[in-house]
Amino acid sequence: MSWKRYQNELIVLGAFVVMLGAYAYKHNQGTSQVQEVQRVQSSLGELKEVIALKKIWADKKTTKKVASLQTLIPASKVKWSKKSKKVTATYTGLSSNELNKLITKILNLPVEVRLLDIKKTGSTYNVEFKCKW
């Protein structure tokens, strides 16, 4: 038989083909692992971002925190209206210190500022503030 003439070469060729197959298997495994790592990392990153964003902007304690805006300033200077998760507040005759205190507080609250309007009248300030969360 003619193949017998090349029996040795065929043995080497067969082993080489097996090695190539094994290499292809390794390569595929490596590629699919990289894709899987990317998929998991992407899901993990997305999930962590969602959790972090929800922790800030969907905090259940926000309602309580917003309520402090009413008590921060003497009641005589505050007109307060709250409906569900929306607040409309009007502050009149605020001193510079009171204004600073109020703005600092607002900046640290995780709410959507719909309107912040500050106007200086004489030596005092009037503030209109609308937010939701």
Added chain:
Amino acid sequence: MGNNKDLLLVHSAMERVTLVESVNVMLTPQFYTLKKEALPVKYAYQAKKIAPSLFEGLLEEGGNYNYMVSKEEDTWAFIAYDIESITAFLETKGITAEKVSKIFFAQQAVNSFTAPLALNEKEALVVLDDIVVVVPRMALGNEEEPSLIFDNGFTPKSGVSLQGSSSSVLTQKQALWLAAVFMLFAGMFVVEGSRYGGNNASAGVELESLYESYPALQSSYTRQGIVDKYRTIDTNERKKRDAIKAFSGMIFKGVTLTSLHADDKGFQAQFSCASANVAKRVKELAKKAHYNTAKVKDSSDLRIEGTL
């Protein structure tokens, strides 16, 4: 084994032949050396290991000998042969390596030689003391006329493959070494490939743990919806707060905030400046923060605005 092919008896005085198909070859004792020994070994591979030492001094020097071992009743039969010289002889008789399927030795078919077998006019094969030998025909008695006919029935069960044919670039030993190396690499690749699966376990575990804590977020569509919603809020609210902080930084001696307005679209502040120099400084700060500035007509006031 090999019974389906013609069996050709090869001896030193044979005529040249022309072969169309491959054949099995049976060699006369002219091409091998036989030795029988009773050895305390159980297996053929053990006997084969000590074969070279048994033939010391019996074989021609410079030959490259191989050995065939077979077990007889109480003894081991050793056949030493030089495959290269056999191959060379076969080629001189028109029997190329690729036409040889298996090589057998006459000794293997000792039981088939029930009578003398004529090789040519001068020589014959006979069995003496269970050994096939070549003898001159004139040494045979009148009643020992060669009458045996050689045919495929003489084919023994096992034979020798003709290795190292001239067309082969590699010897069998080299081929097996190379194959072993390739297979070793193949094994390493397979092991390495199968290990890839386990390397990402920690990230997977963390992901599963988060999924357990937040089952509602398992769907990527849900996650994307939430991300889109809160990312917009986060970006806009941070911009508003950064703007208000920047405006705060613009209030210093000689600067008074007269108004500030921030809503969903943008923000705007107006500052009263004590002098043109102060106004210039405020303007520089505003530009640094990438906000638009505009001077209020007929005053040193400055209006600064930006969009979300």
